[in-house]
Amino acid sequence: MTSFFARMFRQGRPCHLRRAAAAVCAVLAMLPLSGCPLNEVAFGPLTNSDLRLFQSRLVYEVAGETTDAVVADFNRDGRPDVAAVNPDTKNVSVLIADDAGGFKAAVNYALLDAPSALHAADLNGDGAPDLVVTVEPLSHVAVLIAKGDGAFEAAVPVNLVSGSVPRGVAVADVTGDGRPDVVTADSGSDTVTVLAGLGGASFEAPVRVACWAGPRWVTAADVDGDGQPDIITANRDSDNLSLLMNTGAGLAGAVGLPCGTAPRMAAAGDLNGDGLPDLVVSNTGSADLSILLNQGGGAFAPELRQPLGQPPTRLVLGDFNRDGKTDLAALLFDAGTGGSLGVFAFFQGDGAWGFGAPKFFGGGWQPFGLVAADMNRDGMLDLVTADAGMKAVAVVRGRGNGGFETDQRFAVGNTPRAAVVDDFNGDGKADLVVANMDSNNLMLLTGDGAGGFTRQPAALPVFGKPRSLVSGDLNGDGKPDLVASILEQKALTVYLGTGNGLFILASPVTVLSPGSIYMSQVRSMALADLNGDGKLDLVTGNSNADTVSVMLGKGNGTFEPPNEMKAANYPIGLTLADINRDGKLDIVFISRNDPDQANDAAEPRVVRMLGNGDGTFDTASIQRYTTGAGPSDLAVGDYSGGGVPDAATVHTANDSIFRLDGSGDGKFKAGARLNVGESPVSVLLADLGGDGLADLITTHLDGYAVVRYSRGGGQFEAPRHFLAGDGATTSVLRDVNGDGVPDLIILNKGTSDVSVLLGKR
Template sequence: MLSVRDLNNDNQMDIIVANPGNDNIGVYYGYGNGSFANMIAYPTGNGSDPRVMAFGDFNNDNLTDMVSVNAITNSIGILLRQNDGSFLLTNTFSTGVPSKPQAATIDDFDNDGQLDIVVCNSQSSTIGIFLGYGNGSFQNQVTYSTGTQANPEWLASGDFNNDNRSDVAVANYFTNTIGILLGLGNGSFDTVTAYSSGDGSTPVCLTIIDITNDNFLDVVVANFAASSIIILYGLGDGTFLLGKPYSTGIQSSPQSLAIADMNNDGQLDIIVANFQSNTIGILYAFGYELFGSPTKYLTNDGSQPNSVAVTDINNDGSLDILVANYGTDSIGIFLGYNNGKFNTMITYSLEVGSKPFFINVGHFDNDNISDIVVSNSETDNIAILSHYNNGTFTTITNYSTGTRSRPYTIAIGDLNNDNQLDLAITNSGTNNILLLYGCGNGTFTDATSYPLGYDYLPYSLAITNLNQDKWMDIVIASYNADHIQTLVKMC
């Protein structure tokens, strides 16, 4: 997974990539001109296989920290930012054996003003909460069932019943359900309530948003096997009305989704990346609980699009669609006309065999024009496509994340308090967290690597201030480590 953000508070966009093959997180600090410093690799532990990262200030020092989800080692790793801009892996926290954590979300679940971490554990069919002390450390995990053999693959948090307490929604892959766990405001959760996503649907992705503009949060779900989108319409009291499924096309298999007003009519539309049918689909909203049949745009035969993003890439006031094409090792751009119509896909080729895993956009060279960054899971690098103001891009610049690093998840934040964005990457192949510090001109310093442990497979991370010391720290979740880890930034 890949992320773009200002990691070091320098107003320059940096890139963080997860390298599962190299078991590290790679950080490329941006110089603001479309170029980046060499990658700093932060090990996440041998065999950790980092996939996903998340960010927050875990120690209240106003510095961005990271958490890495390590699927193979069943753990989360905490990386706290230090005064010199580096990260220190301060703690690993077990998520249980075998738990296989897949994703993490950060929120204040006990209303004490300190950030907490919740992970979804696929193999143990639980969510696990780690309550934060505000100093970079956490309580041991307390788990809550998502259902027998539910195998949750994704989660997100929001206040579903308007009680100012954070709740959790999970996508349960094996039981074909969406699980809702209402927060009690003290760090604990009520028993899960399951809503069917349809027999054999296999939900893989969800997002929380008020899609009907009624001031109640809804849950939008992508069903891979059923080739459909379903919406759980929030009633504002913690319960939901299950809407009818909307087809994304026969055997389309949506892998990723985004939500935006694509035709400028004031209503939110749904955009999906259809992995099997090699298309991007747009479901336009026509009123409350009503979406039309998908309008499809081809991404080329065998492209297998697996990640989609929406932004105004050419600054013409119209939203455009970006897609990572896993099968053809390319980035596709559909330029929009502000009326819901799009041009034929413009293709930018990546390295042969790169297998782009994730796509994002950001202003890396301070020209107020969006550039593109993508993680290449098989060629162990990230790619930067710098943008001209006419909607085209310059030659692609690749930054290595290390041999066999397998970059997946990237988080962005100011890790060394220099006002420049830095990058943190989970490298599942090399079991480490990789950091690259931004120089403010689009380039990055050399990568710094933080090992997590043998066979950890760090999957996700987050940057936050754990200990209220004005430095950002890092929390990591590893697939095989059975615990989470923290990297606390030292003064």
């Protein structure tokens, strides 16, 4: 997985392929697919590589699987630069800011063994920050002296006592001589080591001071206000903090401070505005935060806890919403697997000691390091993550209001499979209803009008697994209603909206003819006015029955009996569109083999059936078009240009899309295969660029979406990637913050949440 994600991002550009990877993909796209008679198509180059279609992280490649990063102005040009440690490649990557708001290609500096942590500080007084790096296996720190132009001298090893195993590092003038000293947290010897600085890479012999067991982190802060930095360590093995007060003649013996279990780090900051540094601790074992308010003189109030539900690792403090109060952001790990969730939580500080309810955002692919800094000098704090899974550092721009330019996450139920957007509570803001297949419910999330959502406590129960969901005004009261398909039910479930966020269970909708022995297994459906009477009608693809049904709406929330048509095998991906441009809606869907029937060898095809404009369809007009094996989703839109509808199908097993260009007479031309990356599961066609051409959006199981701009004539540009959650499945494109730009909502079954990526032009 690591190598795959490393290929996805081009150096110094937001979220798209490197040139070499693009060339590889182009070659792959031209290779023949076994058993497929369709043409192969390569992608064109990016016309504007800096364009971001959605507010997303800016990703910059480093040498290896980075685990920590720092931000400092290494070349003294006033712009923040980044350095990151790479344990697998045993080096440090330095990225210098360029003139375009990004970074130049990383320059790498070799170390003698695997690094774990780093700190930036001016050790020699020349105004350029130097680097101090812990090298655990060799029990030393590596010092890289800055040249002042962004480059560094070769690393100089400075030995600690053998067996120290330094895990954390801080720099402060502990000895009070005006020169910076290096302090390490030594997990191998349960000590703190002080290297008294002599200037540059020269230090006095190491001095050890005992602390508690298993220190993993060290920070320096003047906790008693005497002008001398004191030392705090987070001790994983003894489940506490060590406080070593600076007496002016050295560090006093360690005093234990309480925290949760398996603390990962401690950050110092003024939470309550009294001018004293308080402590916040991330506890990976107890999955919470410990808050220790400073009472002055080195004393702290009794510990306070902030539960999180998932283990926090790295955290940062800062005023992210510019209200003068200290806020907090923390990376989260999975309590079950111990792996990174790729999510960070943001907590707004209340100015006393507490924090508001967390907001969750996409944090990258296996992020381990987290830094807060104003990267673009706009007065708003941003975040920088060290992403091991992508071998990259990423900049997450802050919006200055507690929001960030990355996907915001909202928890839903288990296995979300369908979603609709509408104003369900009548406040003029877009809301979201999600069908959670393995929670057997529908969940309403009310929108705040700015792209945020609040999950409502009472979910709508359904009697089985909801698979498909549509919304519209079924009874003419001006309030959106819901229709849900339940895999175990023959009929569809209807909920009439009351306009205040509540719903009333209405009469079910029968989709199969009387006497049918099949379960309907509706996996896709569509609402539209098919006969021009101003009432919404319903069309379903009945996968188990191999039929398509049309139910004409009565305008009161009920429907006429179904007109069930034998159309093709296992219909899925059903959509309505005017394919022959006669002003009447036609039906387009996928016909394929039933994946649950081993002996079903039906050939995969796209099926088109013309509408008559009166709610009926001409079964004699059915045409079938060959597509690739195992199609799972279909979209219709004009990507070729000229107002002619085209179609695209997604094929998970073959990592591809099949393109069916419209011919203008209601038919499609022979298909063409496009390799789009690993495990695509859904496809959208929509005009994101405002040029009248439908662009291609695919969602991938590995946790990301890909946008390819249409260039007309059936040609698409190289991909732009946007991270979402694990097990990303279905996507919905709607404007949820009212700025006129479409936003992307992605359902993540692996993390049981939805990702919202706000559009950006």
